[in-house]
Amino acid sequence: xxxxxxxxxxxxxxxSLRLSxxxxxxxxxxxxxxxxxxxxxxxxxxxxxxxxxxGSTDYADSVQGRFTISRxxxxxxxxxxxxxxxxxDTAIYYCNAFVMRDYWGQGTQVTVSS
Numbered sequence: 001x002x003x004x005x006x007x008x009x010x011x012x013x014x015x016s017l018r019l020s021x022x023x024x025x026x027x028x029x030x031x032x033x034x035x036x037x038x039x040x041x042x043x044x045x046x047x048x049x050x051x052x053x054x055g056s057t058d059y060a061d062s063v064q065g066r067f068t069i070s071r072x073x074x075x076x077x078x079x080x081x082x083x084x085x086x087x088x089d090t091a092i093y094y095c096n097a098f099v100m101r102d103y104w105g106q107g108t109q110v111t112v113s114s
Contacts, residue, residue: 001025001103003095008108011085019080019108021095029053029073031099035080037091037110044094048080063089085112 007019019035032051038044048069049058057069068081078095092107 001097001099003097003103003105005093005095005105005108008093008110010111010113012114013086013112015085015112016081016083017085017110019082019093019095019110021078021080021105023076023078023095023097026097026099028076031097033069033071033078034096034098035069035078036094036096037089038094038107039088039091042091047093050078082110085110087112 002025003021003023005019005021007017009017011017030052032049034049035047036044037047047060047063048067050069050071054071059067066084071078090110090112092109094107095105097103
């Protein structure tokens with residue numbers, strides 16, 4: 001099982017970024033996927049969740065209404081569209097798949113700063 005994130009970068013407050021996570025080594029369409037983030041000195045927190053068929057999603061209160069998780073099962077990819085970014089969104093963002101156990105990518109850095 002492997003998950004690989006991309007799409008992070010430096011963005012000004014109010015800006016947008018789209019993160020991608022390409023998965024392999026398992027039947028992607030059968031598993032829920034999650035995005036987490038971790039800022040320096042803090043615990044890793046769940047940001048967004050999507051069911052295997054994409055029909056249901058859930059978000060942390062801190063990102064509700066600003067972030068959108070989606071997936072393309074034909075491309076084995078899950079996305080995180082992040083709008084109206086704030087400095088407090090600065091963190092390393094991780095893609096997660098639970099396939100018998102947790103699998104994590106290497107993370108992608110998102111920095112929101114003017």
